[in-house]
Amino acid sequence: MRYETSFRLNGTPVSVSVEPSRTLLHVLREDLGMTGTKEGCTDSECGACMVLLDGEPLNACSYLAVQADGREVTTVEGLSAPDGSLSALQRAFLAHGGVQCGFCTPGMLISATALLARDPDPAEETVRAALSGNLCRCTGYQGIVQAVRSAAAEIREG
Amino acid sequence: MSRYLAPAGLEEALVALAGGARPVAGGTDLVVGVRQGRFPIPDDLVAIHRLAGFRGIAEGADGGLVIGAGTSHAEIVAHPRVTRDWTGLADASAIVGSPATRATGTLGGNVANASPAADTVAPLLCADAVIVCRSTAGERRLPLDGFATAPRRTLLRPDELIVAVELPAPAPGSASCYVRLEHRRQMEIAIVGAGALLRLEGGRVTAARVAMTALAPTVRRVPEAERILLGSDGGAAAVTAAAEAVAAAATPIDDTRASAAYRRAMAAVVTRRAIGGALARARGETVTIPASDTLFGAA
Ligand SMILES: Cc1cc2nc3c(=O)[nH]c(=O)nc-3n(C[C@H](O)[C@H](O)[C@H](O)COP(=O)(O)OP(=O)(O)OC[C@H]3O[C@@H](n4cnc5c(N)ncnc54)[C@H](O)[C@@H]3O)c2cc1C
Ligand code: FES
Ligand code: FES
Numbered sequence: 001m002r003y004e005t006s007f008r009l010n011g012t013p014v015s016v017s018v019e020p021s022r023t024l025l026h027v028l029r030e031d032l033g034m035t036g037t038k039e040g041c042t043d044s045e046c047g048a049c050m051v052l053l054d055g056e057p058l059n060a061c062s063y064l065a066v067q068a069d070g071r072e073v074t075t076v077e078g079l080s081a082p083d084g085s086l087s088a089l090q091r092a093f094l095a096h097g098g099v100q101c102g103f104c105t106p107g108m109l110i111s112a113t114a115l116l117a118r119d120p121d122p123a124e125e126t127v128r129a130a131l132s133g134n135l136c137r138c139t140g141y142q143g144i145v146q147a148v149r150s151a152a153a154e155i156r157e158g
Numbered sequence: 159m160s161r162y163l164a165p166a167g168l169e170e171a172l173v174a175l176a177g178g179a180r181p182v183a184g185g186t187d188l189v190v191g192v193r194q195g196r197f198p199i200p201d202d203l204v205a206i207h208r209l210a211g212f213r214g215i216a217e218g219a220d221g222g223l224v225i226g227a228g229t230s231h232a233e234i235v236a237h238p239r240v241t242r243d244w245t246g247l248a249d250a251s252a253i254v255g256s257p258a259t260r261a262t263g264t265l266g267g268n269v270a271n272a273s274p275a276a277d278t279v280a281p282l283l284c285a286d287a288v289i290v291c292r293s294t295a296g297e298r299r300l301p302l303d304g305f306a307t308a309p310r311r312t313l314l315r316p317d318e319l320i321v322a323v324e325l326p327a328p329a330p331g332s333a334s335c336y337v338r339l340e341h342r343r344q345m346e347i348a349i350v351g352a353g354a355l356l357r358l359e360g361g362r363v364t365a366a367r368v369a370m371t372a373l374a375p376t377v378r379r380v381p382e383a384e385r386i387l388l389g390s391d392g393g394a395a396a397v398t399a400a401a402e403a404v405a406a407a408a409t410p411i412d413d414t415r416a417s418a419a420y421r422r423a424m425a426a427v428v429t430r431r432a433i434g435g436a437l438a439r440a441r442g443e444t445v446t447i448p449a450s451d452t453l454f455g456a457a
Pocket of ligand 1: 043044045062180181182183184185186187188189190206227228253254255256259262263264265266267268269270271275276277278314318319320321345346347348
């Protein structure tokens, strides 16, 4: 049995027919073509699959797509402006070496976006805690933490 | 071929349960368990995240608290009454998984799942929590003490939903703390954990609760340790003896996280820190939430 599942994806209403056992990650990637969100562990461990659900970070690999019905989903594709220009956070990741292979980057950006929406001036420890569900095998994290703090400063200063 | 329902009304959810459906709240245990092959995906699912009145924290008339079963760990840690009066619960909810786990995982799911390592259960036991269950047959209010009967087994019937967790008003002069030992600060499951609640009156301990995590088939209270603390001055000798009583009562297992011998050795250390944290708070000192971070490396 399939269930009609409707939600707002990066501000646009979408509707898909899904089996209840399918995860939000697979529906985003396979049915909706949103491949910015990555699949790493499929086990809630690495954070590559993170999206915002009603503004809160979510491991999409471990969430049933049908439970997104009626809600607001934001993927990395929704973080830049409609004309493609990058957000302050995205620019800071590039400027501070917060990206190497890029596989963790969508999830990192999602967690950091949720953090900055809540805390415009996070301490380094707060940034590290907010990103604790996101693993990176390349950067050593320093550039990522610096990027988040520098983007926060840029946003604060307008 | 599975069936799925996500009602907004409790009655509809209860009828589905009576018809054999299984509830899913945040899915952080259920979906992960399915994928790890621990159990098949239930054929018939009723999602309860949309239920009216299921999420949120209300203050009871008697000064207690009623926490909706669908309340997330993040909402619990953000609640000023919880951080002030049920600090041990805040210590626990603050360290569940990662920020994403805490935004999605619910208190009801943590209790219903009945993991021997469930972090919120020890502080809830210390708080004398009551589990409010509903089915089409009506309501049952069960003390959390004894609710879990074995790993992943509870007194909850398949047709029942946990709708709320009730916490009675804390006694004046009492305070609580939950401490967990883990390999890293976040995204972890307890190697061992301990919760404590102490009431101090005129320098004497007049109420004591001690509960242990990941040290027995279920998270449970340790009456031997509570008796040692009760009537004592809460000094080092009593605290050490109570911590030793927890280690003696523990029946830990060997698994990938730690050996039984290591768990038993750490049981006393972690319990001493939890009791110490509760005593410090009862004396009006500040132990920052989550206590695990604060007390890490403490003697
Ligand atoms: C990466 C990760 C890290 C984690 N870290 C921790 C941790 O540090 N500490 C910890 O304790 N747990 C941890 N967990 C486990 C889990 O997140 C928590 O137990 C969480 O509180 C479960 O809530 P849920 O709403 O997601 O439960 P679900 O997965 O929706 O449900 C769990 C079980 O309870 C049943 N259920 C759910 N709600 C109800 C209800 N109201 N009434 C009756 N039955 C119900 C379901 O049918 C299912 O069997 C972690 C999980 C993950 C994936
Ligand atoms: S793919 Fe979801 S956490 Fe790794
Ligand atoms: S940049 Fe490669 S995993 Fe983070």
